[in-house]
Amino acid sequence: MTQIRLLPDGCLHLQHGPIDCLARAWGADREIDAAYAQAATSFPTILPALCEELPLLRRALPSPEPHGDVARAMHRAVRPFAAGFITPMAAVAGAVADCVLAILLEGRTLSRAFVNNRGDIALHLSPGQTLRCGLVCDLAHPALDGAFSLAADQPARGIATSGRACKGRGGRSFSRGIADSVTVLAHTAAEADAAATVIANAIDLPGHFSIIRRSACDIDPDSDLGAMQVTWDLGAIAAPDIAIALDAGAVVADDLIQAGLILGAVLCLRGQKIIRQEARLRALELA
């Protein structure tokens, strides 16, 4: 059952199964109404199309290219990471956000728009426009830790955040790493989603006694990660270990920036932060 409703503050709430989007468009009233109407019409088809190819999307790369638009975008976004273990599901939330944004924009003139699918955000900025984005560093204890402005003259149109908050422990998915959060800016939300997952996985202290891991399939029998160990809980870790773990993630983030796959990243663990590609995040005001 899909739920689509206009909220009192002007946002459009679109929910279908695990897809939970908050969309907002700015522009002429007529254009906003039309944008919301076309989103409401097309939205219910997104999840069924994905589910048709779900077994394929849960398979590790290399895998055949799927057929659906969203599924193809997922596959495309994770392909650069095929050297390690990855499935297209690593980009599902971002790819859906991109898709809903594309539906909103189709034939419309909007000054700004965003689609936030549970924290993975696709945005549209017409020339001269900016959008301020808040940063939450610890998914388990959400608080506004900072904010930055995204401007039309910068290429970032996707933001995604990944962290260790595990399904069943306050989170919504699995991470193999221990990051409080990794927030990534990329050209699309799908690319940001995949990269945030990969960087968050790299922030790890293998063998550390404070990390409690469980098999993904023990928590969710259908997880694309199968019997792979995922982080369930994290006890106390010393400051030098925090720095070591963050550095491991920063190395990956730097490589991705170098390769042009992402535009910037903020890595957070237990109060320590690493910000990469300062230029993209120069406006970051940390709280």
Place this chain on the structure above:
Amino acid sequence: MTDIVTCDACPVLCRIRPGHTGACDRYGNVKGVLTRMDPHLVLIRSPEVVAFAGTEWDGNPLAARDVFPTGIGAGTTYPDYKPAPFIVGSTIDGIDMVTVVSEGVFSYCGLKVKIDTDRHLGAETATVRAKGEAVGHVTTAEYGSQMLSLGGVHHLTGGSKREGVATCETLLALANGAAVELTIDGGAVVIVQSGHPPIVDGVAEIRMRVGCGSATIGIFAPQWQHLADEVIVVDDHITGVLTEHQAGKFLGMRPSGIRVRGRRSTPGRYFQVANPGLGWGGTDITDPLSIIERIDPKTAWPGLRLMMVSTTGEHAAWFVLDDALKPVPEPMPDPVIAAVARIGENCEPALCSVLFMAGAGGSLRAGATENPVLLTRAVQSGRAQVTSGGAPVFLWPGGGITYLVDVASMPGNAFGSVPTPALVAPIEFTLPLADYAALGGYIDRVRPLAEIIDHARRESLPKGVAFPVP
């Protein structure tokens, strides 16, 4: 794994393990049954009806008086907007009633925790910590219980972010019935959980003592008078000696000449007969005779019957003095066994009880009426009934709407939190529709009960808690 349920609410068709939720977190496997985790909770009077939870509402004709909408889950999980208040109308015994249901976000809130133990947990006003952060303090002790005051606005928002988060987590866990380890500055480490015995420095309390050693003598002296010539009640606080005690004297008992160790407070009442510990009566002794300092040969007599017992009856021994006036263990006579059992029967199980205390401030009342003070007055005058998750509350007299509720009387997981940090607690105001209209209520927002029930989770109140509708 046969316990896995498959959810068919959307095309993802999640297979969900027990205790987990599907990808959407809206449906979960609760004890093998696919259950809508839809947060809004209505109470059903009879637990039998709850068996249908998880299936679609089957049109079971329920009377309005058997259903009560709670504030639990009346808010929304979405942080981006505030919900309109949930205002539910029903007709009970021919009178149109309104229940204004909301989840209050309480910055001014805390827990009063009663811990049934005589062990010293910490000095009055000592800081109570969770995960190293100050979350409350030790407050005035009550009879047989130590008291903690946890939370409150100064710990939630007045200190560091870590302190606020630790306080919020502690309050949330305790309020939702989970166990929390608390460390008291200069005192004990205690594990507290509503409805469970406290665990003090690793040892679970079983019974509250019936009283201190002296009080135990005061209670049972007449029953013991003819069973024994002397009774010593071993207690870490005050050890009592029957024939020397005022109670024994009053009964005209002959002094036994048995003198115990420790510091005599008043006749027959001794402090510090041993060190605190896990032995008899909260002391460290395992051999009760070790607390006897001497037996006066001029006063004692051969054949003197001596009963030694702890304040909970968990430890007891029976001795008879031989010709050399040495206590010799003897089999305990049946009437003495019964007297010891009587002590145990009079001890209540040691428990932790957790009361949530909060003040319903301006914005919460504004969700119910445009003229909030009228709601306050309706509550103060008793025209509007206040409940929390359907459970009865104690309203503190005076200004405002400040209330106390036993978290054990509320449905499970009734509390939530927001990052402020603050606690989210259910609150319901129930009053006749006419009164609601008179105080400026949102009459056009009143929805019929039938509309609510279809989409709600249904539960009953814990056993023994009165249903909010008489």
